[in-house]
Amino acid sequence: MTPLPKEGIAWPELKEQLQEAGKADVDWRGGRVPMFIHYAGDDVLDVAKQAYLMYFSENGLGLRAFGSLQRFESEVVEMGLGLLHGGELATGAMTTGGTESIFLAVKAARDQAVQRKPSMGKPQIVMAESAHPAFSKAAHFMGMESVRTPLRADFTADPDAIAAAITPDTVMVVGSVPAFPHGVVDPIPELGQLALEREVWLHVDACVGGYFAPFARQLGVQMPDWDFLVPGVVSISADLHKYGYTAKGASTLFFRDAASFAGMGWYFDKWPRGQYFTNTLVGTRAGGAIAAAWAVMRFLxxxxxxxxxxxxxxxxxxxxxxxxxxxxxxxxxxxxxxxxxxxxxxxxxxxxxxxxxxxxxxxxxxxxxxxxxxxxxxxxxxxxxxxxxxxxxxxxxxxxxxxxxxxxx
Ligand SMILES: Cc1ncc(COP(=O)(O)O)c(C=O)c1O
Missing domain, CATH: 3.90.1150.10 (Aspartate Aminotransferase, domain 1)
Structure with missing residues (x-):
């Protein structure tokens, strides 16, 4: 049990304690950890840290008060949409991470489906076994069902297996760019066609590839289209705190149009403190994470x-x-x-x-x-x-x- 100290401890001593505590951690700078870290050089890290500290106290919940953060967020979204071929109608928002982006895409798809078909059964997500646990977590939290289908021999999602698993209660199918376990890219064009035929929402989970695959393709890596160029793709999650190389606590969630984006946010006014609206699951958001994302994207x-x-x-x-x-x-x-x-x-x-x-x-x-x-x-x-x-x-x-x-x- 660690009691709250009776009296405060001075920063120099605390700093020493913090340094000491980290000594047993993995040497991530030495490349000893195979995930959790996305390092792109000390110069990038420095920009992220400085920008974060400049907006350390500001709160992304209060965009009315912090026009700076509102501007940074909308410019981050515009820069992301530019990479992912979001057309004129595409839009989106920042979230605090991949899991939150996925939760909100699932919520938007569910709300749209339930609105269109109020008599439907338990809403369902159909995805390959390799899809990130965040989809099953979201389904569990939201009282939905998650159905996982076997992979093809090349470890990619099998559109036939997904097609066979779709039922009238399916509200979303998922493709990953890439899927985390094997790093392979799912066949998004086929999944897009399937989604259009069966009238279900296709979410592309590009939490890992969103800010990596566009540049890999520019460098000659061959892969089929996977972003908003593919008909049927309704939403895309892309993490800034992975290959965007910014501070942790930053992801983006994009939608093909305003109608699909409408399901991301949540509005409430039945309490004494007035209208409450967020695009995110969380309320308070670190202003630093928003500012750092903006700064790192522009720095690089x-x-x-x-x-x-x-x-x-x-x-x-x-x-x-x-x-x-x-x-x-x-x-x-x-x-x-x-x-x-x-x-x-x-x-x-x-x-x-x-x-x-x-x-x-x-x-x-x-x-x-x-x-x-x-x-x-x-x-x-x-x-x-x-x-x-x-x-x-x-x-x-x-x-x-x-x-x-x-x-x-
Ligand atoms: C493909 C994919 N999607 C989603 C996530 C979840 O991201 P986060 O850990 O930021 O919530 C990850 C994390 O590694 C991932 O690899």
């Missing part, structure tokens, strides 16, 4: 994002080639920033334990079992060290498939 510009994307893509290619030399196969054909790999002849749990002993935080995927990486610039200098340790961990692991891994997020 298209050119800056492209330069970082090129380096992340090269890092993935080096890692992918290295694990192949050690006899592992990549799961599917990941073309962006995530890679998972494994081998049916190898004891993945023992290899992961060997990597853990060598100071790497290990991400796993299961069924089939493998190791998982979401890459950023902290990994660029340590690919060779990682591969050397992987070779050593393979050499000391027992041969054969071994125990099933327990994949934790």
């Amino acid at each position: 510009g298209e050119d800056g994002y492209r330069r970082i994307t090129r380096r992340v893509l090269l890092t993935r290619a080096r890692l992918q080639a290295g694990v192949a030399r050690l006899g592992f196969g990549t799961f599917g054909d990941p073309r962006l920033s995530i890679l998972s790999y494994g081998s049916a002849e190898r004891d993945i749990a023992a290899i992961g334990a060997g990597m853990t002993r060598r100071g790497w935080t290990v991400g796993y995927v299961s069924n089939p079992d493998g190791l998982h990486h979401m890459l950023n610039l902290t990994h660029e200098p340590v690919v060779d060290a990682y591969l050397d340790d992987l070779a050593a961990a393979v050499a000391e692991a027992p041969s054969g498939g071994g125990e099933r891994v327990v994949a934790r997020y």
Whole structure:
């Protein structure tokens, strides 16, 4: 039990305590953690921190009071829509993260469907097994049903399986760009066609790829259209605090038109304090996160994002080639920033334990079992060290498939 100190403690001592507390954390700067961090250089981090501190006390709930934040948010949304081919009618808003963007897309789709068909049963989301847990979390919180369909052999969503799972109560189908477990991009054009035929809302979860895939494509990475260019796509989630490289607490949710956007917000006035409206699930929002997103996007510009994307893509290619030399196969054909790999002849749990002993935080995927990486610039200098340790961990692991891994997020 930690009691509130009887008397306050001076900042120098607290600072020391904070520094001490972090010493046992993973060395993320040393590229030792395969997710949670999206680092794009100290210059970018500095811009994000300075901008955040300048608007540290301001509150995104009070856009009436803070015209600055209102302007930053609408410009962030416009910059994002420009990347994702949002037409004249497209719109959106910032949220505090991917999960919140997904919740609000689900809510908007549900509200629209229920309004159109008040007699419908329990509203349902249909998605591939690889879709992020946030969709099932949203369904659970909102009293909806979540249905997950098997993946194709290349680990992408199977439009036929999704088509077969759609019922009159389906309000949303989901495609991921990319899906987190294997980093592969779902067939959005096929899902778009299906959504139009069956009159359901297609949400594209580009929390990972929203601010990465556009630049990867500019650099020549081949992938089909996946954003608002695809008919049938109604909403897109894209996280700024991942490959937008800004402070945590920043995502964007975009809609094809104002009618679909209308379901994102929530209005209330049946209390003594007047009209209350938010586009977000949360009320108070860190002004710093909004200001930092605006500043980092403008600091990097298209050119800056492209330069970082090129380096992340090269890092993935080096890692992918290295694990192949050690006899592992990549799961599917990941073309962006995530890679998972494994081998049916190898004891993945023992290899992961060997990597853990060598100071790497290990991400796993299961069924089939493998190791998982979401890459950023902290990994660029340590690919060779990682591969050397992987070779050593393979050499000391027992041969054969071994125990099933327990994949934790
Ligand atoms: C594809 C995808 N969607 C959604 C999310 C959820 O984002 P957040 O953790 O910001 O809520 C993640 C997080 O990694 C993700 O990879």
